[in-house]
Amino acid sequence: MTDDHEKRLKQIEKDQRATAADTQFLISSVHHLNNHSRINNIEINCLEEVQGEDLTNMLISFAGKVEVQLGVSEIDKIHRINSHNKTQARPIVARFVSNIKKTQFMEAIRNKIKKGDKITADLFGSSKKNLVFINHHQSPQMKYIYKEVRQLRPGTVAKTGYYEDGTIWATLNRPGNPSIRIRTMEGLERLKGKARMKDKPEDSAGTEEP
Numbered sequence: 001m002t003d004d005h006e007k008r009l010k011q012i013e014k015d016q017r018a019t020a021a022d023t024q025f026l027i028s029s030v031h032h033l034n035n036h037s038r039i040n041n042i043e044i045n046c047l048e049e050v051q052g053e054d055l056t057n058m059l060i061s062f063a064g065k066v067e068v069q070l071g072v073s074e075i076d077k078i079h080r081i082n083s084h085n086k087t088q089a090r091p092i093v094a095r096f097v098s099n100i101k102k103t104q105f106m107e108a109i110r111n112k113i114k115k116g117d118k119i120t121a122d123l124f125g126s127s128k129k130n131l132v133f134i135n136h137h138q139s140p141q142m143k144y145i146y147k148e149v150r151q152l153r154p155g156t157v158a159k160t161g162y163y164e165d166g167t168i169w170a171t172l173n174r175p176g177n178p179s180i181r182i183r184t185m186e187g188l189e190r191l192k193g194k195a196r197m198k199d200k201p202e203d204s205a206g207t208e209e210p
Contacts, residue, residue, distance in 0.1 A: 059094055
């Protein structure tokens with residue numbers, strides 16, 4: 001009887017581990033699909049709300065100022081979304097019809113910033129000149145991961161950003177500046193593990209900043 005009881009107990013433990021693994025896989029799959037569904041989206045923050053505002057024309061006008069031709073037919077949707085931060089204007093989410101146009105748009109913004117220019121509200125037709133931030137539209141989980149990765153700067157991580165598919169890259173502050181790609185919470189935990197192993201050599205896994 002004792003042997004049978006131990007066998008049943010071991011089988012139960014094995015089944016529980018398998019169930020936990022399946023559950024984690026499903027959770028990761030849902031997060032991946034959630035993030036992938038935003039691949040054509042951008043998020044605009046710190047642009048004041050104005051009654052009767054025409055977000056479509058504001059975006060098209062701004063695109064022209066960063067030398068990107070953008071037509072109404074290339075914008076699938078654009079709207080403001082709710083935010084927990086009640087002290088700032090609600091963020092704007094815009095979905096492009098194609099990822100090609102979204103990539104072109106974001107590349108133009110990066111080039112402008114690299115030249116030392118700033119993205120300010122007046123470029124959208126506002127009377128104000130505060131900084132406006134334009135990023136890939138991330139799922140809540142990826143936003144949390146990105147925040148955690150940034151907190152590892154400048155010790156473990158030298159710099160970080162987003163790939164075009166919305167996943168995160170982080171360049172380690174190590175000889176050779178290797179970069180890694182982070183897609184999940186497990187990837188974040190592995191990165192934090194590297195932070196606890198500062199003196200060990202690192203292998204490059206991923207690519208440099210796109």
